[in-house]
Amino acid sequence: SAVIxxxxxRDICQRGTSLTIQCQVDSQVTMMFWYxxxxxxxxxxxxxxxxxxxxxxxxxxVIDKFPISRPNLTFSTLTVSNMSxxxxxxxxxxxxxxxxxxxxxxxxTRLTVL
Amino acid sequence: QKEVEQNSGPLSVPxxxxxxxxxxxxxxxxxxxxxxxQYSGKSPELIMxxxxxxxxxxxxxxxxxxKASQYVSLxxxxxxxxxxxxxxxxxxxxxxxxxxxxxxxTSLIVHP
Numbered sequence: 475s476a477v478i479x480x481x482x483x484r485d486i487c488q489r490g491t492s493l494t495i496q497c498q499v500d501s502q503v504t505m506m507f508w509y510x511x512x513x514x515x516x517x518x519x520x521x522x523x524x525x526x527x528x529x530x531x532x533x534x535x536v537i538d539k540f541p542i543s544r545p546n547l548t549f550s551t552l553t554v555s556n557m558s559x560x561x562x563x564x565x566x567x568x569x570x571x572x573x574x575x576x577x578x579x580x581x582x583t584r585l586t587v588l
Numbered sequence: 589q590k591e592v593e594q595n596s597g598p599l600s601v602p603x604x605x606x607x608x609x610x611x612x613x614x615x616x617x618x619x620x621x622x623x624x625x626q627y628s629g630k631s632p633e634l635i636m637x638x639x640x641x642x643x644x645x646x647x648x649x650x651x652x653x654x655k656a657s658q659y660v661s662l663x664x665x666x667x668x669x670x671x672x673x674x675x676x677x678x679x680x681x682x683x684x685x686x687x688x689x690x691x692x693x694t695s696l697i698v699h700p
């Protein structure tokens with residue numbers, strides 16, 4: 475199994491600012507993902523973080539708003555840019571290894587935008 | 589568009605009863621099915637996976653899959669208050685990106 479840590483665990487930010495969330499996995503993994511989960515809602519996939527190349531974004535999410543980095547097989551960052559109150563949510567990092575179905579999730583970052 | 593549907597609940601059962609959680613999916617070629625448990629304020633954790641029609645048992649948990657009806661369920665026997673959580677159904681399509689589609693989850697409350 476993979477153990478995933480995220481920083482920060484929570485933050486309160488002002489409108490118009492940006493926040494970068496860090497995700498660290500304790501072992502090398504093939505795939506890393508970023509999800510958003512709003513209260514009472516399911517997990518919405520933002521993007522797949524690709525090592526050494528641009529992330530693959532899902533419909534409705536764009537790089538300018540959610541730039542993602544993945545410099546190696548164990549680390550990724552998600553930036554929420556030019557935040558608005560609508561960005562208030564829990565952001566979850568997830569990982570899986572190619573050939574395995576199990577996905578592991580980080581503890582999440584609870585973001586509140588005022 | 590692939591869809592995974594779950595009743596949001598809450599489903600309330602007494603301690604010791606069987607809790608039955610249901611999930612339907614739209615993509616007929618789906619091949620892998622998962623149940624995740626998410627405690628309030630925590631991240632999802634995988635509790636069951638099932639790939640073939642029929643039942644799969646793991647302790648107090650039984651996953652049931654019926655591909656013809658596009659239906660997967662999770663039974664929790666001898667429900668305990670510690671089982672109170674949101675249960676997320678996830679469905680994956682073979683040959684695709686191997687990124688599952690999640691349902692919105694069913695909230696389960698087990699009361700003493």
